[in-house]
Each structure stands twice: as C-alpha cells, then as structure tokens.
Amino acid sequence: MAYEEPITDYDEIVENCTCAFCGCNCDDLDYLVKDGHVVGVRHACRLGASKIMEDMDQRLIVPMVRDDNGELKEVDWDTALDKAAEYIANSIRPVMYGWSETSTECMKEGLALGEYIGAVLDNQATICHGPSLQAVQNAGYPIQTLGEVQNRADVCVYSGSNAMNSHPRHLARYSVFCRGFFRSRGRFDRTVVTMDPKFTDTAKMSDKWIGFEQNGDYGFYNAIRAVLKGKELSQDVISGIPKEDIYELVEEMKNAEFGVLFFGLGLTHTLSKQRNIDIAIKMVQDLNKFSKWGLTPMRGHFNVNGFNIFMAFETGFPFGVDFARGYARYVLGETNTIDLLTRGEPDVFLVIAADPGAHFPNKANQHLAKIPVIQIDIHWGPSTELADVVLPGSFIGVECGGTSYRMDGVLIFMKKAIDKPETCRDDEWIVRELKERVMKLRKEPNVAPEYIPNPAAQ
Amino acid sequence: MHYANTYLDKPVVPDVNINKEGSEIVLKCMLNTGSDIYQGACKKRGSTLKEEYKNVSGTCYMDPRDMEKLGVNNWENVLVKTDWGEVVVNAAASRDAPHEGTVFICKGPWANTVVSSDTYCCSDPTYKGIHCTVEKTDRKVLLMADLMRLVYKKYVDEDDDETIENMPSLGELPVYKKKE
Structure with missing residues (x-):
C-alpha cells in the first residue's frame, strides 16, 4: 500500500461518533468534516471508514418510480410514497425485510405497519445468524458482554469467523490486543484459538489454528464434549483433527480462567446449521463445569441484533414474524424470507436498509423479479436493479441519530454528525408516512377473527 | 477536496505465474462463499456498480495448485457451475x-x-x-447491473441469455430519468 498523506484540510472534528458498520458498534470514532461531508475518519477500521466516507456517486438522492418502459424515473415524495402505499395496501402477502441497518425507532413504526396490514417482518438474521437464534431457543444463551471479555478473558476462541476481515476492530477493541483490568499486558495475557477450515487472516495471528475439515464442525464439537465428559475417543482422527490435538485443546480450554467462544457464519451456513450452534452452546455449558466460559455470536450489521431483541420483546419471536392471521406467528422454514420467496408466496416485498439483490440466493431473487419491490436505502445497489419504487433514506450514525444494539446486546445511541442531503428523508419518517398512507387506503386493520368455540366440543 | 482513500482497483493477491496449459479442463471443487475485507469495504461504501465491486466480489479465490491444473493466471476468467446455476468470475x-x-x-x-x-x-x-465445477472460459465477467439484467431479466424484453449478455453495458453509474 502506498503511503497516504494524512487529512489536514477539514473544518471541524465531530468526536465520539458510533460506527454504523458491524456488530462491534465502535463508539470512539472521530469524523473530520468539511463542507458538510465526512472527509476522514479517525480510529475506524477499513470497513467503517469506507462506509462512513460513502460513495456519493451511488447515493440515492431522489425518490424514484419505474415507468412503463421499466426505467427508473425521478418523482416527488408524494407520488413515490402513494405508489408504495398502494402496493402495500393492495397486497395479500407482503413481506417487509431488512431493518438491520436502521434505528430501533424506525423498527417501531415498521412493526406498527406490519401488524396493521398482516405482513411478515424479517431481518438479515434469516440469512446469517438465524440458526444461532434457533440454537439459543434450543440450548440456552451463556453470553457475556464485550467489556467482560476485555477485562477478564484469557482464552478467546474464534470459530467459523474471520474477525480480522469482517470485524477488524473486534480483536483490537474488545478481545485480544486490548488491555483489561485483569489482563494488563493485553495480547501477551491471552491465548487465541481459531477454528476454521481455511487458514484465514484471523488464523494467521492466532496462537493455535484448528483446521477441521469442511462440514466437520459438528463432529469436532461432539468430540470435545465427549472428552470434557471424561470419555476416550475411539477414532484416531476426528473431522480431520488428530485425537491428541483434541485432548490438548480440551486441557487448555479447561484451564482457562475466563474463556470466550466467538462464532460466525462458518457455523451457521454449513449443512448442520443450527445443530452446529446447539453443540457449541452445549460445549460452553460443559466447559462451565471446569472454568468460566461464555459465547458471543459475531453479528454482522450494527443493528441486526437490535431487530431480534426488539421483535422478541414486542412479539415474543426474534425474526421471521408473520402477522397474516392477525397475531404473531413464527414457524421456521415457513415464515422466513428465503422460504417464502422460493415458494413464490409474497406479492409485495418491502426492503429497508438491506440488500437482497446482493445476498439472497438466485432462486429467491427470481421471485423478486416477478413482484413489486419497494426499496428504502441510502445507496444504489443490486436491489435497486430489482426495485419498482425507490425511497432514499438517511445514514444512521452519520446523518441521523438512532438507537442500536451491539452484538452482545448492549444498547448504544448513535448520534448525528452531519446533515443529510436535502431531498432525502429519515427512515423513521418514511416508514411512518407509509403507515399513515396505507391506513388511509385500507381502513380496517388485519385482525384475527373472533374465537367461536365449537358447540359440539363442549 | 481531499478524501481519505478507501478505493481500490483490485484486491491484493499473491503472485502466480503459470505458463503451461492446464492438465484438466473441468475441475471438481467445493465452493464456499462469505465476506472478506475488500468486499465488505466496497459493498458498504456503496460502490456496487463499479469495476471495483466486480473485482472484489466476482472473484474466485483458488489454491495455486488448482490454478495450475486449469492453466489459469490471476485475473483470467473462469466459469463456475453448480446445480443451482453458473457464473463467470475472475480467478x-x-x-x-x-x-x-x-x-x-x-x-x-x-x-x-x-x-x-x-x-x-x-x-x-x-x-x-x-459442490461445483470450475473451468477456463473466454466469456467476460459482467458488471453488477449487467449481471442483474442477465440473471433476473426483470426489466428487459428479451429471453435469450446470449443476447442479453452481449447487450451494451449499463455502465458504472446509476441510470435514471431526472425530472425536467
């Protein structure tokens, strides 16, 4: 990399901003602002800096609607909102997907709208940590905050997660390199173990790399659990790992003073899906017989955890909540976005602060090509290529304040630093406006039919 | 205005120098997908229409020994096929x-x-x-907008893949009708 001159040409510094990239929600960033734009970011990682100094070429500035030729055309806010509200009000099976890169305040409006029209509300967890949430329901949630990790942890295990690439400051700020109250020497006081089939950048800086074979995670964790329970391993090699190495690793994990398991999409995306996380959680529970252990899922977006916590609090279910019958339902494999789309059920798709075009499998996106898609976002992305109505939102944590939840469930307020482009609106305003317009078009809310007991059964 | 630079032409990859023909035409492999730091930085900055996104996201990272078997060098094109579809990406x-x-x-x-x-x-x-197969190809890697047009055909009056693939590119900037 070529040397780059530091930025000296700026008007003001806005201190203590919160990064709107990953689940680390680093809240110590300083933005260098010139002429109402962020021209430099201090303390952020490459990812955070890149997101905050956005690409203005592709910023969505004006509301747009597709015309008869299939071309996007600039319209005024009223026209775009009315068009979107009309799609939603006339739909039978609307899906509202996204929410992870917007504020919790906006989700509140979204839930009110979803409940009113009987929509399915889902977020990015459905394609990333959904299996983790299912496993939490299956097996429990032995979690700790990242502050505890910083001050106490002496063994950090990264499993199926390449934190150096996807959460670059996680190791520096919360787990490995940082100094803590009981870990005053930082990195020297900690042991880092990476479990991943690939020799990732995280594995390269770890003390130990366990390169189990592809789809071998379930067998490997089972072997660890067996050894923890005092059993002898009968096979010499398990999931590509020699049994001696497993004994050694277990001994090390048992002797930890405070151990933490961070797990990522490497576990949730392989064949055993939530069973991988089940077994990892049970392994942590078993380890607690010998020492203190906790775990944290490495959440991707800055507020993906927020939607799950918010929905669990409001409706009882973390994601994939279906209001079609007038009450909240959550059926795995039925009310989740990918399953709905591959079955071809939805007739309107609202995507807010998410990018299904970039992250859904082909077969799911094929259905988006057949139905009206409403997009609320800040950048022109793959989803814009599939969208029929485009509503430009604002950038939480930079142009708009908002509340978000860090990956460990700690609540963080993200403050506003600069003004949004004049023609954009806050996500919260857009969703509230949509809700009011839909309510005008559809007078009756979607409620469950009155319960009439069957006289024959009495 | 001087911005801190987060842009990048191509991800940094190790050098390989393969001069001879590959020993295999079609290579059977296991495909993993996920994110890396270059893809994350480019996607979240919003530069998805750009050449940069094509290079960071539409790239198949291979073991040099596999590249030798196919006879491909860095930034040559390969066709990846699975049961669910096929796509041309850089190697x-x-x-x-x-x-x-x-x-x-x-x-x-x-x-x-x-x-x-x-x-x-x-x-x-x-x-x-x-499970996937990888083979060398002369077809070019498409930019994001062109790829979306080819794969989903939502706003194009054409069904033939080859015709759509060879249509004029939609370019690296947003295309929409501005208000007069």
Whole structure:
C-alpha cells in the first residue's frame, strides 16, 4: 500500500461518533468534516471508514418510480410514497425485510405497519445468524458482554469467523490486543484459538489454528464434549483433527480462567446449521463445569441484533414474524424470507436498509423479479436493479441519530454528525408516512377473527 | 477536496505465474462463499456498480495448485457451475492457501447465482460447502447491473441469455430519468 498523506484540510472534528458498520458498534470514532461531508475518519477500521466516507456517486438522492418502459424515473415524495402505499395496501402477502441497518425507532413504526396490514417482518438474521437464534431457543444463551471479555478473558476462541476481515476492530477493541483490568499486558495475557477450515487472516495471528475439515464442525464439537465428559475417543482422527490435538485443546480450554467462544457464519451456513450452534452452546455449558466460559455470536450489521431483541420483546419471536392471521406467528422454514420467496408466496416485498439483490440466493431473487419491490436505502445497489419504487433514506450514525444494539446486546445511541442531503428523508419518517398512507387506503386493520368455540366440543 | 482513500482497483493477491496449459479442463471443487475485507469495504461504501465491486466480489479465490491444473493466471476468467446455476468470475490466487480442492467466492450477485437456496427448514440458505465445477472460459465477467439484467431479466424484453449478455453495458453509474 502506498503511503497516504494524512487529512489536514477539514473544518471541524465531530468526536465520539458510533460506527454504523458491524456488530462491534465502535463508539470512539472521530469524523473530520468539511463542507458538510465526512472527509476522514479517525480510529475506524477499513470497513467503517469506507462506509462512513460513502460513495456519493451511488447515493440515492431522489425518490424514484419505474415507468412503463421499466426505467427508473425521478418523482416527488408524494407520488413515490402513494405508489408504495398502494402496493402495500393492495397486497395479500407482503413481506417487509431488512431493518438491520436502521434505528430501533424506525423498527417501531415498521412493526406498527406490519401488524396493521398482516405482513411478515424479517431481518438479515434469516440469512446469517438465524440458526444461532434457533440454537439459543434450543440450548440456552451463556453470553457475556464485550467489556467482560476485555477485562477478564484469557482464552478467546474464534470459530467459523474471520474477525480480522469482517470485524477488524473486534480483536483490537474488545478481545485480544486490548488491555483489561485483569489482563494488563493485553495480547501477551491471552491465548487465541481459531477454528476454521481455511487458514484465514484471523488464523494467521492466532496462537493455535484448528483446521477441521469442511462440514466437520459438528463432529469436532461432539468430540470435545465427549472428552470434557471424561470419555476416550475411539477414532484416531476426528473431522480431520488428530485425537491428541483434541485432548490438548480440551486441557487448555479447561484451564482457562475466563474463556470466550466467538462464532460466525462458518457455523451457521454449513449443512448442520443450527445443530452446529446447539453443540457449541452445549460445549460452553460443559466447559462451565471446569472454568468460566461464555459465547458471543459475531453479528454482522450494527443493528441486526437490535431487530431480534426488539421483535422478541414486542412479539415474543426474534425474526421471521408473520402477522397474516392477525397475531404473531413464527414457524421456521415457513415464515422466513428465503422460504417464502422460493415458494413464490409474497406479492409485495418491502426492503429497508438491506440488500437482497446482493445476498439472497438466485432462486429467491427470481421471485423478486416477478413482484413489486419497494426499496428504502441510502445507496444504489443490486436491489435497486430489482426495485419498482425507490425511497432514499438517511445514514444512521452519520446523518441521523438512532438507537442500536451491539452484538452482545448492549444498547448504544448513535448520534448525528452531519446533515443529510436535502431531498432525502429519515427512515423513521418514511416508514411512518407509509403507515399513515396505507391506513388511509385500507381502513380496517388485519385482525384475527373472533374465537367461536365449537358447540359440539363442549 | 481531499478524501481519505478507501478505493481500490483490485484486491491484493499473491503472485502466480503459470505458463503451461492446464492438465484438466473441468475441475471438481467445493465452493464456499462469505465476506472478506475488500468486499465488505466496497459493498458498504456503496460502490456496487463499479469495476471495483466486480473485482472484489466476482472473484474466485483458488489454491495455486488448482490454478495450475486449469492453466489459469490471476485475473483470467473462469466459469463456475453448480446445480443451482453458473457464473463467470475472475480467478485469483487465494491469500489463505493452501486449500486444494476448495474455492472461495465473496458474497454478492456473482456468488448468489451459484449458491444453494436450500434452507432445510432452518431459514438459512446453504452458502457454504457446495459442490461445483470450475473451468477456463473466454466469456467476460459482467458488471453488477449487467449481471442483474442477465440473471433476473426483470426489466428487459428479451429471453435469450446470449443476447442479453452481449447487450451494451449499463455502465458504472446509476441510470435514471431526472425530472425536467
């Protein structure tokens, strides 16, 4: 990399901003602002800096609607909102997907709208940590905050997660390199173990790399659990790992003073899906017989955890909540976005602060090509290529304040630093406006039919 | 205005120098998808229409030994096929090698075309551990907007893949009708 001159040409510094990239929600960033734009970011990682100094070429500035030729055309806010509200009000099976890169305040409006029209509300967890949430329901949630990790942890295990690439400051700020109250020497006081089939950048800086074979995670964790329970391993090699190495690793994990398991999409995306996380959680529970252990899922977006916590609090279910019958339902494999789309059920798709075009499998996106898609976002992305109505939102944590939840469930307020482009609106305003317009078009809310007991059964 | 630079032409990859013809025409591999730092930085900055996104996301990272078997060098094009579809992507040597028999494509519209949509009732599609074949090709890697047009055909009056693939490119900037 070529040397780059530091930025000296700026008007003001806005201190203590919160990064709107990953689940680390680093809240110590300083933005260098010139002429109402962020021209430099201090303390952020490459990812955070890149997101905050956005690409203005592709910023969505004006509301747009597709015309008869299939071309996007600039319209005024009223026209775009009315068009979107009309799609939603006339739909039978609307899906509202996204929410992870917007504020919790906006989700509140979204839930009110979803409940009113009987929509399915889902977020990015459905394609990333959904299996983790299912496993939490299956097996429990032995979690700790990242502050505890910083001050106490002496063994950090990264499993199926390449934190150096996807959460670059996680190791520096919360787990490995940082100094803590009981870990005053930082990195020297900690042991880092990476479990991943690939020799990732995280594995390269770890003390130990366990390169189990592809789809071998379930067998490997089972072997660890067996050894923890005092059993002898009968096979010499398990999931590509020699049994001696497993004994050694277990001994090390048992002797930890405070151990933490961070797990990522490497576990949730392989064949055993939530069973991988089940077994990892049970392994942590078993380890607690010998020492203190906790775990944290490495959440991707800055507020993906927020939607799950918010929905669990409001409706009882973390994601994939279906209001079609007038009450909240959550059926795995039925009310989740990918399953709905591959079955071809939805007739309107609202995507807010998410990018299904970039992250859904082909077969799911094929259905988006057949139905009206409403997009609320800040950048022109793959989803814009599939969208029929485009509503430009604002950038939480930079142009708009908002509340978000860090990956460990700690609540963080993200403050506003600069003004949004004049023609954009806050996500919260857009969703509230949509809700009011839909309510005008559809007078009756979607409620469950009155319960009439069957006289024959009495 | 002087901005701090987060832009990048291509991801940094190890050098390989393969001069001879490959020994295999079609290579059977295991496909993994996921994110890396270049893909994340480019996607979240919003530069998805740009050449940069094509290079960071539409790239198949391979073990140099696999590249030798196919006879491909860095930034030559390969065709990746699975049961779910096929896509043309760049080939590049992996920074995480050795992982012979496994290829990695960062998430994005290119990877989406070939990943499995099977959720096994667990909400999550199978993005990792998919059987695929990799072969050398002369077809070019498409920019994001062109790829979306080819794969989903939502706003194009044409059904033939080859015709759509050879249509004029939609370019690297947003295309929409401004208000007069």
